[in-house]
Amino acid sequence: LDDSQREAVQFALSQKEVAIIHGPPGTGKTTTVVEVILQVVKQGLKVLCCAPSNVAVDNLVERLASFKAKVLRLGHPARLLESIQQHCLDAVLAHSDGTQIVMDIRKDIDQAFSGMRKARDKGEKSWLRGEIKGLKKELREREEAAMVHILKRAEVILATTTGASSDGPLKLLPDDHFDVVVIDECAQALEASCWIALPRAPKCVLAGDHKQLPPTIKSRKAAANGLSLSLMERLIGRHGEGVVRMLTVQYRMHASIMHWASEQMYQGRLLAHETVAQHLLKDLPGVASTEETEIPLLLVDTASCGLFELDEEDEQSKGNPGEVQIVAAHIQALTEAGVQARDIAVIAPYNLQVQLLRKELCDQHPELEIKSVDGFQGREKEAVVLSLVRSNRKGEVGFLAEDRRINVAVTRARRHLMVTCDTRTVCTHPFLRSLVDYLTNRGQVRTAFEYRDDLVPENYTRESPQAEGRTATRAPGAPLSVNRSVGGQRGPAAGKPARGKAKATRSSKQGDGATQQPPLEKRDAASDSFRPTSSAAVRDNSTELRLREQITRFAEDDVSQRLQFPPSLNSHDRLLVHQMAEELGLQHSSAGEGKERFIVVAKPDLSRSGAQLNSVADTKGQEASPIPCSNSAPETQAEQGRERQSEEDALGVPPPASPPPPSPP
Template identity: 60%
Template sequence: MASALSHASVVLATNTGASSDGPLKLLPENHFDLVVIDECAQALEASCWIPLLKAPKCILAGDHKQLPPTIVSHRAAAQGLSLSLMERLAQHYGERAVRMLTVQYRMHRLIMDWASSELYGGRLSAHPSVAQHLLRDLPGVSSTEETTIALLLIDTAGCGLFELEEEDEQSKGNPGEVQLAGLHVQALVDAGVKAKDIAVVAPYNLQVDMLREHLCHSHPELEIKSVDGFQGREKEAVILSFVRSNRKGEVGFLAEERRINVAVTRARRHVAVVCDSHTVGSQPFLRRLLDHFSRHGHVRSAFEYLDDLVPQNYSGKGRGERQQGPKPPAASGPKPRPALGGKQKAGAAAGAGSQKQGARSSRNATGAGREDSGTKDAGDRFRAALVAFLASGEVQLDFPPSLNSHDRMLVHLLAEEYGLQHLSSGEGRDRYISVRKRDPVEPPELPPEPPQPLPEPEHPSGSTPVPAEPGGSSEGSGKVDLKSLHLERVQREKARREEAARKVREPGTSSRKKDKSEAKGKPAVGSGAGEDFDALISAAMEADRTCAFPRCKASVTTLGQLCHHCHRCYCLSHHVPEAHGCGDKAKAQARQRISREGVLYPGSGSKDKSLDPAKRAHLQRRLDKKLSELTSQRKGRKKDKEK
């Protein structure tokens, strides 16, 4: 071995393997002329001094803008152990001792630009061989929307895909982002990208476990790791799941710039970020990352992947607008023709907005301020188009396919604010959005008020109104004494029945009395008006005691059930939301609660007997920890026995 080492031009070893207790003890002290320590930025300074003593010169190679050494002790890290030798020398000597390699041979230019401007002073450049390469350039990969872009942002803001918080667990997980990552992986695989060329990276170990549970059985060659475990690696396509989605805007250690730098720069041709822009964007560094993706890449809303998602707005304003959204069509009866023109203008405005947005998404885009103002203008145009559509008599509005992905995201969010159904159809450049009004056939749902059912029970002046029970009560009576009116009406009905019986017995007399009443005119009109008012009061009282389902006359006075979605009372046969037309709202509320809390409640769906993936991962981690503790205890006992 000594002969082999002495005749070798280069000897490879780890930092600790280069110690004097290893094979290098067979060589003389001054045998080496130069020591090169690779990935020095991720090595402890103490370990670097072991090989440094073997030669008079050294070269430290690495990137101190990426992850530092892993330090378990927080106290040691605070005392300076996490500061690598390379970073300390770079801070102390600067350009006198540092030489930076400015040409990179891995990433597409758009992926590199963000890291270059944020962390490397804009000094990086992409070699022409990799500057424009995309997934579609790989052999066997077809040209789709996913394979023709380098940057993709899948925004879950407003979709209710909140993070999970496990008890006794520091890590975080987000089941909604797991589903979105799986859908994007499947889209890339369907386009011809090999699973071994794709990596899914998450900053939290719990999310990594959930991703493996969801994807490994369908894509065995897919690599799923944490950011720390993927440093120094690269893949053709990388999907990042940022996990954090909460109302407080907490991002945890996502705010560490070097960790995000490692995560983004692992990709060669395509990087997709799945995150909640409301939460992640609360941190300035991450906000600039999202802005870079918005300007130079494609932005999609999670609604385009999961059509049955229920939005969970962060403020009450959107919800108020959603409730007020369907009202303009109901109140704008004489405006159908201007609304048609408004629909045509909506298409034109959407087209203009898409052209301007497309211009902003081009490579020659200008500053961020102009981008923000242009995005606001486009949002105003789409909002005006949707308001005109609500005021019209049209049922469906189709936006042109010329909208880019950012415009489609704005339309999805605005349509959700106004309570409209929205769906993306088509693929690639033919993708467009259709917006429909919810339940156009049914009347707008409003809380039951006494004036609402008034037009229904109108009767001629000679008809007999429906009798009402003496003990009934009615809500919303105002200042009118319904009890006294009811007693008077009962007396008048009794008198009319006696009058009708006399008319049957005396047909000649009744005809003469009728002629007299018609000749006089005034008493007959007054009597008809009184009867109409009594009939309206009776109908209002009857509506409060009758099932709100059409053509159902069952009484709900004792066993009625109030629907929390439409605020109407139904009998036991029609109280289920699916039976009286509120099924979609009930399902939406259940999905929203499940996505927010991650728990299935009785009646919300078929019982799932399998263990929740997040819970399974949590239990597996606790089991592994317990097994390792028991193993270490057994080893300690064996050593004690040997002594």
């Protein structure tokens, strides 16, 4: 045990009535609870240990049995883990000393029933009925005696909070049999269910984390009237820190993953143990060192990418097919680096998104675990990929506004956490904004453009209602590979994700998250809206300045009518071109397919704009060259001519007029 765990054990043993052990994620709460129980047993005291779920109870049974404690598990054998079946009441009864006597009585009852069916005399039948009645009474007495003997011999009896009711085997014990009641995962249990076990002992020890998800309450009225408040929360609210000891050393998360939760939920008191503080995916056996496996934190921002959530009136849950494609690309990159699918968890807050993710990923990665946030509480994985789903122009985040749900999602990861979200939407909520700010400053930030090359930015701002719904201007017939689906969503059909590593220039690596990067999202002080900026622009502002200078010069030139940018632009540079053109009121469109995809910028008052934009795809040698490469000089006269023509086009020099067609005869 570490210092905080030892202090918690000593505190729990010394308290006369109530002791609360607050165990944040990965701090060894169950280990501490087991030690408390073992110390109580050493004092010759009897313990009733409960938890709200069978899984949590079975976990305690396994731990206690490994220390040779005399444990007894109440509950139906079908609901118990196979590894602990030997400790359940039915199994222990089957091997008890009185078992043979009970079996003999059952045989006598069966023989009496058989004789009664064959008997023709009423007197004989009546006598057999009386015999059966007496045998059944003896059977109950024998079984109860054997059960009482087993219950009293056990040092620790374990059951779910509802399984500890007086209608079950515990009714055979006197009211003062137990000395201590221990309730693990108390923050996830209804207070009403806790009171089933609490009256059975003069002292209780509660363990859990009220900063994680509370019990699920289906009735809104009941929740509003206090049913959603756990006993642990209520006691802390009434008695304060005087009844609580918090575990402060966590053994799960990389320090960079832990730090945000520590600051936001646990008063900055959490510390990462040295064995996990700097561990990364690349440290796992068989995992290669790549951009994905060398970083603990990654944010993929879909803001301004048009990857909106599905908007269906008859569907209460939410989905985002665009984020599904990004998640699929990241999972592919991790598995190609050698990370086992069984070591990865994909988590989403909405069941519809979970279904979309399973449909996309399960065939290729059958061992990959995909669950909702609520379904993954209490679990952990080496890598966690989190899809926040919400992306809309109203800034609605739904139940993402539940801070504890986000805390659970983030703290499931051990070595790597990837979050994909629309920062423009989620940052309308202060708690979510704190997560985005933290990932921006301490992790690596990428845009959806680096995973999908078929996107055109959606330029809208919350401060301008007229801007809502405005998209990149496209001339009629211009070949854009992004298509609308339900609710304005750019669905998976719009294009397959770029599997593996992104094509664009990545952010600078931060292996341990210790060195803070400059903020990768600029916040407008007036509107408080987020404007995503790639880390490539932070490293090299000259590219952005060069692009802005070219587009501005083109906009001011009265002669030039269009400007074409070559396919050599990376995804970040393409995003910059679209944004700059939008700011200057210019038409802008992507054309071409795959590696031949390029951007055309045109004047808004250009007549025949659609025809000219379309014809550009067939025009050779009229590309702008915003980022000339000094070490790759043209080798032929043809290449020199193409480069010269490219520079002239970038400067707005109109192409030479084509000779008129010959007159018809």
